[in-house]
Amino acid sequence: xxxxxxxxxxxxxxxxxxxxxxxxxxxxxxxxxxxxxxxxxxxxxxxxxxxxxxxxxxxxxxxxxxxxxxxxxxxxxxxxxxxxxxxxxxxxxxxxxxxxxxxxxxxxxxxxxxxxxxxxxxxxxxxxxxxxxxxxxxxxxxxxxxxxxxxxxxxxxxxxxxxxxxxxxxxxxxxxxxxxxxxxxxxxxxxxxxxxxxxxxxxxxxxxxxxxxxxxxxxxxxxxxxxxxxxxxxxxxxxxxxxxxxxxxxxxxxxxxxxxxxxxxxxxxxxxxxxxxxxxxxx
Amino acid sequence: xxxxxxxxxxxxxxxxxxxxxxxxxxxxxxxxxxxxxxxxxxxxxxxxxxxxxxxxxxxxxxxxxxxxxxxxxxxxxxxxxxxxxxxxxxxxxxxxxxxxxxxxxxxxxxxxxxxxxxxxxxxxxxxxxxxxxxxxxxxxxxxxxxxxxxxxxxxxxxxxxxxxxxxxxxxxxxxxxxxxxxxxxxxxxxxxxxxxxxxxxxxxxxxxxxxxxxxxxxxxxxx
Amino acid sequence: xxxxxxxxxxxxxxxxxxxxxxxxxxxxxxxxxxxxxxxxxxxxxxxxxxxxxxxxxxxxxxxxxxxxxxxxxxxxxxxxxxxxxxxxxxxxxxxxxxxxxxxxxxxxxxxxxxxxxxxxxxxxxxxxxxxxxxxxxxxxxxxxxxxxxxxxxxxxxxxxxxxxxxxxxxxxxxxxxxxxxxxxxxxxxxxxxxxxxxxxxxxxxxxxxxxxxxxxxxxxxxxxxxxxxxxxxxxxxxxxxxxxxxxxxxxxxxxxxxxxxxxxxxxxxxxxxxxxxxxxxxxx
Numbered sequence: 001x002x003x004x005x006x007x008x009x010x011x012x013x014x015x016x017x018x019x020x021x022x023x024x025x026x027x028x029x030x031x032x033x034x035x036x037x038x039x040x041x042x043x044x045x046x047x048x049x050x051x052x053x054x055x056x057x058x059x060x061x062x063x064x065x066x067x068x069x070x071x072x073x074x075x076x077x078x079x080x081x082x083x084x085x086x087x088x089x090x091x092x093x094x095x096x097x098x099x100x101x102x103x104x105x106x107x108x109x110x111x112x113x114x115x116x117x118x119x120x121x122x123x124x125x126x127x128x129x130x131x132x133x134x135x136x137x138x139x140x141x142x143x144x145x146x147x148x149x150x151x152x153x154x155x156x157x158x159x160x161x162x163x164x165x166x167x168x169x170x171x172x173x174x175x176x177x178x179x180x181x182x183x184x185x186x187x188x189x190x191x192x193x194x195x196x197x198x199x200x201x202x203x204x205x206x207x208x209x210x211x212x213x214x215x216x217x218x219x220x221x222x223x224x225x226x227x228x229x230x231x232x233x234x235x236x237x238x239x240x241x242x243x244x245x246x247x248x249x250x251x252x253x254x255x256x257x258x259x260x261x262x263x264x265x266x267x268x269x270x271x272x273x274x275x276x277x278x279x280x281x282x283x
Numbered sequence: 284x285x286x287x288x289x290x291x292x293x294x295x296x297x298x299x300x301x302x303x304x305x306x307x308x309x310x311x312x313x314x315x316x317x318x319x320x321x322x323x324x325x326x327x328x329x330x331x332x333x334x335x336x337x338x339x340x341x342x343x344x345x346x347x348x349x350x351x352x353x354x355x356x357x358x359x360x361x362x363x364x365x366x367x368x369x370x371x372x373x374x375x376x377x378x379x380x381x382x383x384x385x386x387x388x389x390x391x392x393x394x395x396x397x398x399x400x401x402x403x404x405x406x407x408x409x410x411x412x413x414x415x416x417x418x419x420x421x422x423x424x425x426x427x428x429x430x431x432x433x434x435x436x437x438x439x440x441x442x443x444x445x446x447x448x449x450x451x452x453x454x455x456x457x458x459x460x461x462x463x464x465x466x467x468x469x470x471x472x473x474x475x476x477x478x479x480x481x482x483x484x485x486x487x488x489x490x491x492x493x494x495x496x497x498x499x500x501x502x503x504x505x506x
Numbered sequence: 507x508x509x510x511x512x513x514x515x516x517x518x519x520x521x522x523x524x525x526x527x528x529x530x531x532x533x534x535x536x537x538x539x540x541x542x543x544x545x546x547x548x549x550x551x552x553x554x555x556x557x558x559x560x561x562x563x564x565x566x567x568x569x570x571x572x573x574x575x576x577x578x579x580x581x582x583x584x585x586x587x588x589x590x591x592x593x594x595x596x597x598x599x600x601x602x603x604x605x606x607x608x609x610x611x612x613x614x615x616x617x618x619x620x621x622x623x624x625x626x627x628x629x630x631x632x633x634x635x636x637x638x639x640x641x642x643x644x645x646x647x648x649x650x651x652x653x654x655x656x657x658x659x660x661x662x663x664x665x666x667x668x669x670x671x672x673x674x675x676x677x678x679x680x681x682x683x684x685x686x687x688x689x690x691x692x693x694x695x696x697x698x699x700x701x702x703x704x705x706x707x708x709x710x711x712x713x714x715x716x717x718x719x720x721x722x723x724x725x726x727x728x729x730x731x732x733x734x735x736x737x738x739x740x741x742x743x744x745x746x747x748x749x750x751x752x753x754x755x756x757x758x759x760x761x762x763x764x765x766x767x768x769x770x771x772x773x774x775x776x777x778x779x780x781x782x783x784x785x786x787x788x789x790x
Contacts, residue, residue: 190637
């Protein structure tokens with residue numbers, strides 16, 4: 001009787017292992033599919049021209065997405081200008097100053113805002129910025145991406161600061177260092193890698209936002225010379241090319257998708273490298 | 284903590300057993316002297332080794348306890364136990380000395396002289412017993428009351444020496460026996476001193492007050 | 507060379523304090539020296555929980571005072587009240603007076619930051635700042651208080667590390683990360699960091715409890731050195747340590763001061779039965 005029982009248990013153990021392994025693989029499959037498909041379809045159209053040339057009118061071969069790539073970087077830069085200071089300061093406030101009801105409301109608001117569909121952000125900024133400016137602009141694009149970044153960065157900054165052990169705060173204050181100096185010079189410095197990680201992840205997230213840019217940056221087939229003019233961005237360009245009937249543009253859209261995917265992948269890998277170093281240092 | 288308390292109790296127990304051996308040694312030696320009992324004198328001599336062994340064992344137990352870094356009453360108890368065991372060992376030695384003299388005296392004709400050696404011996408014995416009782420009963424007041432009696436014993440010792448000296452001058456053939464008796468008196472005086480020391484240690488243990496050598500209060504150490 | 511960190515505040519005395527004359531040791535047992543910290547009716551509560559009840563005692567200058575007692579008796583609460591660390595806890599309420607060389611640290615208009623420069627603190631777990639080197643850790647208290655003069659920083663670095671008996675061990679690796687030092691070295695580094703701002707009083711909350719015996723012995727030697735120029739208050743649950751390093755001992759129980767006196771007396775002949783029971787290990 002014991003052997004039968006034992007056999008049954010072994011069978012259950014092995015089948016559970018197999019099941020969980022299969023589920024894990026199932027998670028990886030869509031990711032692998034995405035990478036494979038994008039790579040296969042896009043690699044063909046990736047050439048030097050793609051990175052350096054402006055889009056050509058329909059029918060003409062060649063052309064690239066140089067302005068969209070640069071535009072994405074410009075928009076990310078503007079978004080960071082707005083999102084990083086506000087988000088980081090907000091996170092510092094939430095973590096270090098006071099534990100009142102206000103903090104609870106701020107966190108709640110941030111969590112809700114994180115869930116707001118990005119197209120709504122686009123519509124709001126359109127009404128707030130595009131209408132008064134009487135036109136689409138890089139400013140509007142940067143502002144909407146910045147707004148999306150703020151609650152993200154605020155929460156990740158707060159979490160990173162929370163991870164700093166209370167002992168460091170006490171030691172800093174026991175030295176007679178004023179509170180704000182202790183926070184900036186010691187607590188934030190200790191949590192720096194975590195804060196930077198949060199910022200990079202937020203940037204990776206907004207790099208791929210398409211819907212809000214539809215009403216704000218709008219897209220541009222030429223170089224953007226002034227921030228109050230419309231500006232091209234990779235997701236926008238991919239969208240425009242993908243819904244067009246032209247084969248050449250379809251291939252370029254795949255190439256654009258590949259570049260975007262690589263950007264996001266590189267940011268995530270950087271984050272991994274940074275955090276591993278931090279973990280190794282703290283032993 | 285329980286182990287430590289058990290070990291402290293073992294120390295006290297051993298010390299009290301040593302005390303009873305020392306007491307009975309003195310009692311036996313004095314008895315041998317007064318009744319001129321040669322056998323008893325030899326028995327007392329042979330038991331000195333046991334008292335010496337006790338001193339070694341008490342000290343060993345005490346050191347082991349000190350290594351556990353005790354404080355306050357425990358610390359005082361252990362250091363006082365070491366001192367008392369040293370005093371009791373000397374008491375044992377003095378008892379042996381008396382026994383030796385008793386053995387010698389029992390082999391010679393008795394001396395026709397009335398000296399107060401039995402009275403002195405009783406007083407010394409009572410002091411010793413009383414001192415040990417104050418340790419058992421943790422009674423510093425009784426210990427303090429004991430201390431002046433040492434002077435009485437000292438006076439008796441002086442008187443006996445004077446009488447014996449006179450006797451030796453008058454009858455030179457009694458010199459040997461008189462000298463033996465002088466040694467006995469001296470030993471009894473020392474036993475009383477040791478009893479006084481034990482009483483002083485008991486006061487220190489109970490009250491943490493050091494009442495030894497009260498005459499030296501104005502002298503700086505090292506001068 | 508004295509760098510006055512707070513020129514506006516007139517109550518800072520000059521530093522370094524001159525060493526006590528040799529031979530003054532005998533005077534300690536006779537009568538306490540001038541009080542560095544005079545505590546009167548100090549009560550600390552956290553919400554509804556009264557952690558310290560009406561504690562009054564004088565902490566003598568240039569001596570080591572040990573605070574002993576079982577867990578939860580209020581020793582750390584008492585220590586932290588001496589440099590206003592309870593200000594960081596929203597639910598804490600402190601009543602009573604703590605006079606640092608005559609002036610009440612809880613008085614109106616007194617800034618906690620100034621007090622904490624005069625009364626330093628070392629914690630149970632060594633906590634050198636992990637992103638900084640050894641040298642940066644020691645000078646951080648000065649740099650974040652606005653001291654920029656590199657000569658002053660270098661001098662103070664050397665002085666503090668020498669006082670913490672750490673200079674010889676780290677002089678060749680001042681730029682190494684502070685967390686690369688051993689546990690005992692890290693704790694001495696934290697002591698050097700606290701000494702760099704030149705406090706008059708140093709509070710230590712169980713400074714050696716996480717260290718091995720050799721490192722503990724080094725910290726105790728350091729404490730005995732430091733008392734020549736500073737006032738030290740040490741919380742410890744190790745009574746043998748209190749007996750070894752302190753001149754005065756205070757026994758706390760359930761938030762109250764039970765007995766306070768010369769260490770020798772507390773450990774050989776305490777006045778209160780409760781103290782006797784505690785030091786002989788009969789309870790607690």
